[in-house]
Amino acid sequence: MRPGASFHQMWRELLPVGRSAATGGYRRHAWTGADAECRAWFRAQAEARALAYETDRNGNQWAWLDGSDGAAGNAVVTGSHLDSVPDGGAFDGPLGVVSAFAALDELHGRGVRPARPLAVVNFADEEGARFGLACVGSRLAAGQLTPEQARELRDDDGVSLPRAMERAGHDPDAIGPDPERLARIGAFVELHIEQGRNLAAEDAPPGAAGAPAAGRAVGVASAIWPHGRWRFDFRGEANHAGTTRLEDRRDPMLTYANTVLAARKKARLAGALATFGKVAVEPNGVNAIASLVRGWLDSRAPDEETLAAVVAEIERSAAERGARDGVRVAVTRESATPVVEFAHGLRDRIAARLGGAPVLPTGAGHDAGILSAEIPTAMLFVRNPTGVSHSPAESAEEDDCVAGVRALADVLEDLACP
Numbered sequence: 001m002r003p004g005a006s007f008h009q010m011w012r013e014l015l016p017v018g019r020s021a022a023t024g025g026y027r028r029h030a031w032t033g034a035d036a037e038c039r040a041w042f043r044a045q046a047e048a049r050a051l052a053y054e055t056d057r058n059g060n061q062w063a064w065l066d067g068s069d070g071a072a073g074n075a076v077v078t079g080s081h082l083d084s085v086p087d088g089g090a091f092d093g094p095l096g097v098v099s100a101f102a103a104l105d106e107l108h109g110r111g112v113r114p115a116r117p118l119a120v121v122n123f124a125d126e127e128g129a130r131f132g133l134a135c136v137g138s139r140l141a142a143g144q145l146t147p148e149q150a151r152e153l154r155d156d157d158g159v160s161l162p163r164a165m166e167r168a169g170h171d172p173d174a175i176g177p178d179p180e181r182l183a184r185i186g187a188f189v190e191l192h193i194e195q196g197r198n199l200a201a202e203d204a205p206p207g208a209a210g211a212p213a214a215g216r217a218v219g220v221a222s223a224i225w226p227h228g229r230w231r232f233d234f235r236g237e238a239n240h241a242g243t244t245r246l247e248d249r250r251d252p253m254l255t256y257a258n259t260v261l262a263a264r265k266k267a268r269l270a271g272a273l274a275t276f277g278k279v280a281v282e283p284n285g286v287n288a289i290a291s292l293v294r295g296w297l298d299s300r301a302p303d304e305e306t307l308a309a310v311v312a313e314i315e316r317s318a319a320e321r322g323a324r325d326g327v328r329v330a331v332t333r334e335s336a337t338p339v340v341e342f343a344h345g346l347r348d349r350i351a352a353r354l355g356g357a358p359v360l361p362t363g364a365g366h367d368a369g370i371l372s373a374e375i376p377t378a379m380l381f382v383r384n385p386t387g388v389s390h391s392p393a394e395s396a397e398e399d400d401c402v403a404g405v406r407a408l409a410d411v412l413e414d415l416a417c418p
């Protein structure tokens, strides 16, 4: 089999699943029909390779290749997620899962018999597109989200997470921490498309002297910026757009709009990121002044002090403007993910094994970030020529994807064949 052949075959199989004909983007939201198709595909890949397949209590899927030395804490796990954001790209998530199976094929082709158990994982509901909280599958497993909190999650149609899981054929009563499973794992390595242009940029951090060109096709993560989601409720007063004098209005849209601009400015000044990417309006009529505007802020920064300061400034700005507009502002923190420093020993070992691959941080959250609190965790990034992600335009070169598979196989061989 030529290098990457199994990658291409799997990639083609998965490509049409959950893709919108209208936008070309993916809608593989957790516990939907498209998600079920992705999960069936995962299971088929496991069975085609005679890997031991299992779904854990939180709906995460695993495919195990047993090693001769299966002592607790010895397993090496790789994988990512198959769900998507609304109109997401093809690569965010699936690249890591497809590359994981392809890397096992590559090891098989090399005649490598891993001593340590190896597994491929597909974490459930990584993007949080449906229930508003990212990394639900890994958070539950790691005990960073309680079953009680998870049971409160609802989608935009009011369907609870347990109901959605049940409808998809998964027992929601079983969700909860999974320390025994995590205790089997000695290292987790997640391959992911880079969600930015650090590897593609002209000034990409160079690899070590004499590093091969692949050093820029593949990089190693140093850290994940701390990040969080906040819901801003701007409450004003509904009224007639044609008869209410401007000075008599309590229009929350004004406060919201001003807050969006303030968020951008505060983030720019602090070297952080702040985005209002989702908004809901009541009553949502063209000829009605809104009574309520609800906007969701996503903010990230290099360190937690900066993040807290930026969000506090945005809240202050919203409150000040709200006072002028006669609008009440309430802010609810919906999620917070602390800074993640990936295990230095594992990170350095991988970078060295890959011939001095560049080491770079990211602003995007991942299951690897959640698990890093429990087990040594690392990430590989594959070059993204445009840096675009969470969009149908997300892309990676085929050669870079194959380089990613080889790099992952090198890393797994290094870690699982001591």
Ligand SMILES: [Zn+2]
Binding pocket: 081, 092, 093, 126, 192, 366
């Ligand atoms: Zn992802």
